[in-house]
Amino acid sequence: MIGYLQELRARAVKIEMTEIPAKMDSIVEAVIYGHALPAYAREELDLIWLEVEAEEEALLEPPTEEELKLLHPNFDV
Numbered sequence: 001m002i003g004y005l006q007e008l009r010a011r012a013v014k015i016e017m018t019e020i021p022a023k024m025d026s027i028v029e030a031v032i033y034g035h036a037l038p039a040y041a042r043e044e045l046d047l048i049w050l051e052v053e054a055e056e057e058a059l060l061e062p063p064t065e066e067e068l069k070l071l072h073p074n075f076d077v
């Protein structure tokens with residue numbers, strides 16, 4: 001069974017949100033060294049989870065006509 005943090009890290013890496021693992025490490029390190037409360041860390045990790053989910057959903061949406069024109073200016077849509 002994959003843990004919450006492992007799953008979050010894997011999902012972020014899969015969609016190339018490269019800043020997320022470092023952000024997670026920083027949060028966990030802050031708790032370990034006593035600079036942050038575990039409840040605060042959990043809230044921050046939950047916000048990161050929502051951020052990753054939102055990015056995953058955005059990637060599933062097909063591009064709009066305008067986005068296609070920007071990506072492929074020589075292609076008539």
